Amino acid sequence: MASNKHNLSKSLKQYFGFDKFKGDQEEIISTLLDKNDVFVLMPTGGGKSLCYQLPALLSDGLAIVISPLIALMKNQVDAIRGISANDGIAHVLNSSLNKTEINQVLSDINEGVTKLLYVAPESLTKDEYVEFFKNTNISFFAIDEAHCISEWGHDFRPEYRNIKHIIQKIGIAPIIALTATATPKVQEDIQKTLGMQEAEVFKASFNRPNLFYEVRPKVDIDKQIIRFINKRKGQSGIIYCLSRKKVEEMSQLLQLNGISAIPYHAGLDSKTRAKHQDMFLMEDADVVVATIAFGMGIDKPDVRFVIHYDFPKSLEGYYQETGRAGRDGGEGYCLAFYDYKDIEKLEKFLSGKPVSEREIGMQLLNEVVAYAETSMSRRKYLLHYFGETYDEINGEGADMDDNMRNPKKMKEVSKELKFFLEVVRDTNEKLKLKDLVNVLIGKSSVIIKSYGLTAEEFYGAGKEEGDNFWRSIGRQATINGYLEKEIESYGILKLTPKGEDYIKKPTKFEIAEDHDYSDMQEKADDLNKAGGGVLDQTLLEYLKDLRKKVAKRHKIPPFAIFQDPSLEDMALNYPTNLDELSNIFGVGEGKAKKFGKDFVTLIAKYVEDNDIEKPDDLVIRQIVNKSTNKVYIIKSTDRKMNFEDIAKAKGLSMEELLSEMESIIYQGTKLNIDYYVNEMVDEELIDEVMDFLMEDAETDSMTELLEEFGDDLDENELRLLRIKFISDVAN
Template sequence: MNSLEKDLSKSLKKYFGFSTFKKPQEEIITSLLEGNNVFVLMPTGGGKSLCYQLPALISNGTAIVVSPLIALMKNQVDAIRGISSNEGVAHVLNSSQNKTEIKKVKDDIISGVTKLLYVAPESLIKEEYVEFLKSIEISFFAIDEAHCISEWGHDFRPEYRNLRAIIEKIGKVPIIALTATATPKVQDDIQKNLGMTDAKVFKSSFNRPNLFYEVRSKINPEKQIIKYIKENPNKSGIIYCLSRKKVEELAELLKINGINALPYHAGLESKLRASHQDKFLMEEVDVICATIAFGMGIDKPDVRFVFHYDIPKSLESYYQETGRAGRDGGEGKCIAFYDYKDIEKLEKFLASKSVSEREIGMQLLQEVVGYAETSMSRRKYLLHYFGEVFDEVNGLGAKMDDNSLNPKPLTEVSKEIQQMLSIVEKTKEKLKIKDLVHIATGKETAIIKSYKISSENYFGFGKDKTENFWKSIVRQAIVHNFLAKDIETYGVLKLTDLGKSFISNPTSIQMAEDWDYNQEIENSNTIVQPSGNNNAIDKTLFEDLKNIRKKVAKKFNIPPFAVFQDPSLEDMALQYPTSLVEMGNIFGVGEGKAKKFGKEFIDYIAKYIEDHDIIKPDDLVIKQIANKSSHKVFIIQNTDRKLDFEDIAKAKDLSMSELLDEMESIVYQGTKLNINYYVDELLDEDQQQEIIDFLMESESDKMSVLLEEFGEDYSDEELRIMRIKFISDVAN
């Protein structure tokens, strides 16, 4: 051991209390102290911050640490002050400070007390700060969360793009750039932008073998989450949602179901946000429901589960957020809920962005779809994304994901993908996913008529397969980069060079046969058993209940779905309700429907239990948030008063879509809503009758079915309102 190594080991012990470095911390620090530019790629929990904190503490001058979040800076400053006798050893410089505080920071730096100065990139561009920093001795610059520099990074900050020019203004010193997530493309972008292509690169493995990755269908995720937490009491966890509203609602729902949970998002007052974070760190709270604002730089080693209620916008975000689980090397469950409709919402959001931002966002989203729908080892897919090879048979953590643990049966689909790509070519790259699916299944629509496709010999070539199958085929083609959504004509699919090549030289592609994340749950009251536990549904009983539903529907002269939807029957085949009260607790039923249709079902279930010696499960019944019922009463009263829907929505601070969600919830549970006054203003008698006639004959009331039939003539909103009227009139 040379003298520098000895000094580093002593300093490590003195300041941080550790006897040994994690690999490759010592090499990184040595390289930086020798005056080299250094680029560090190290997963969350790998010990990145020590790579600049220790050299700063033992070097002459002050290290400037550029960091994107005030909360993150404060967290690190507190940690450094905790290991030093002098509070001035670390400071933050930002816009929230007053003149006295800024003077104190400057005085401590000039006197040589301050070893680490944390600044946001926005502060660094201020001329007064640049002039001050030019006048002091700087040991090095540390750029934390360096992926923020890259437009292809998951958390791009335009201010980061100016860092190189500012650093050059201040003075020539070594730079250390650090990130926990960077694909090869992002890595290259960071180095070029900071002018450090000569940097020594240290890349730790991104593999976290103790983390278990799972993707579930987003079917009643609240129940799945509550069930999991109840089965894993006193464990710390984070649940990520994309919207602040969902964070608030979910935290409230968990609380009323006896789970110690709090919300965290940027819209909360800063003191409250800090208080919620501290309670989680101090174990006064078990679960935090959060937007992505939570967790950067939070060093809580024993987070045991991370749920993604909403699928994130990029695999980098997903990797970083799941990386907050199991940082102590112990258990870490990472469960994401996936519904392709969420991807479509994110695509619509991107549609309002600039062309370049939209293009990047769309490509990042397709990677997420690929991960969610892949049948290969999820760990292999993730690590490949970050430029790392993984052996899914013998690698560390090889069986630690749902696909590896329960491999789905695969089927060869290269022929079908080739057929679909040929259709895109023959139709001159003018169509969207749904149009291609309609061509495959031979379904005439207005668009197909307008292009005179139904007379072509390829029309209906895939009638023997379902629409969902062909949707998956198109999605597979997109994931394999054979097709790309055109940026200008949003949603239209174009052949890529790879796709053109595949038509003439197809290679083997396998797809999981039974992988269908596209099941639709049309209102918030329906539920099926959480993914992975479908065996718990009594399939014999389920089929029997479908037959009973047919008889009941015939008796009332209404379609079967208007009696109970499939997810309600599945919940019955799980919970075996034998009284009207128990039937009222089945999702999608409610008191009204239980009274109207329930008797034949509960009588049959009671006899079935007796005949088969079944012990009823003591299953989870979720308490709902109280204000839901106040919406219900309010909506019923105000539709009775014939108030305009827009006014009802405004009064409860709901969007029109949220109001329709509430109305669907009311009618699907068996309560009547008098909305004829509104419908009559919206559509004439013939239009209403056309939709009602279709629903009377249809096997399904799913929006996808309605949109396929009427999407060219009516808006989503009009069809949803007609469906509410139909269910209310015929079933309640």
């Protein structure tokens, strides 16, 4: 073995120029060269690809590498060709090749030139290839991104399930399966599916001590992201969004605010995707805004930050994506924005899936929520999820997360935990977390009634603490090993021996006090109204006085000049020119030009007189037309189209169409809707509402209008008349 070790080190230097192996690489390679199956769990940046590239170069015959992504294959083939005099040493065999190229690949394999062949699983299923490989000397099969095999993995691909059968058809050879992310459950599933339960397992630590983890509430997110990136000028970063639409919007917003950003998603053609990927690798763009289609196999070592605009659907996905930061060993900042409303959207999306897929998806989401809401060390939580223990006090990278740097206020809950565990026991360990919480707060459901639990003493006993509190207790009890989730029965909670001991002899147990994320959206709305900072009340009063004067001059009501939220935004962000004013909430270019001059003059003087430092990074340029329907609505009303037809053409409800119209007129653009209003509302009533808004109304609030005219007109009719009024008198 010693000489083998010496030879491996020599080969490593000869082929790759490295002086020594990383972690378990050497032992993994030796095991594979001894013709044994190997399972490798190694985080991103740990050097997985070397574990099959070097043995392929040292073995007789051809190593077949099964990989899910064309971009990844291409990168690796280029790298191997770079260390050999003959380009035939490594090839790709997938749908991107033409007939001539395929013949070249097969010819090089026949002549024994090719040592490494990268294939997509779909290519391997073709009968002509299976026949061809039956007559080829195969040194071993490598299955990269092996988590794609498991339905429990974050990137399940059904075609990966057939790999074992294809390999058996081709012929027996050792298998090396590799993944950067797998929970114990996924690992077991991969080994079982590939028939490699006896494989030697090598598991590197999943700890990336150079990564800093932070989770923030999703409040004023655009401003937060722009401010974050502006503090890191010139650094490379990735922003992950769940939808293609959000990727496009976000990359435009960043470009508009002077940040060099490009979009990347599966909806772009392959040429554009390749171009954008190269721009990012070659540093022609600092930030790539992407869906999860981006990143597998992207070997850019100096990504300094990864931002999750939306939380991913699983912790494996999150770990894999954050793992693209700091691969050079320098610090990587992993910032995720969390709002429980996003999770509810994902749950809704799952509701249309088959039962097994739905249950798996729900369980993965529950883990994501628990991570986002935890008060414990995020590193400990992640590593626990991957089956690894971690000392959050002395472990490497112990202070590299928000919870450890700024600990949350804790509350002692040993009595409550004991009670929760007793309820799990007394309901015969047959309920999921959701049902246990409902039992404790006294909320009935079909399952609770069917077990006759409404008659039990503990039913409703925890009503005062509320559902968030008990959910938190349940999650923390699971994380700390007092309970375990039975995955096969979709998340039913069972007591562990540790939990049984706790009931007999409770010890101190704490959870974070500020654990209620349920009102996140209300907090977000409140903050968004005020732009997330502190309103300058003195300036706000000045602006209101000025609004009155301007309104008198134009002989229109003050609210027709600018609404209150617009003035509040001005008193927060101090716009001192018309360009900045047009980015203020509800202003737009039309309003800025028509009424803005007096306002920016006043603000500029106020800023100078009071030595105010403007929050430049907070006044962000918005994409001019947030409503993609704006032009269509203006043209359609000019053509006097029926509103129902306009709404139908754009897939909007009537309420949504009116909201779009309100957005257009409040930003200073005229809409010609008299043709529709005259048809819908009696002429006398139109005049009455117009007079009321001009002479008597304090504000243009719907409450005030309904109080005055609610008996004669419904809300939509009043909204229509308000749109007509603002359009006529203010725009």
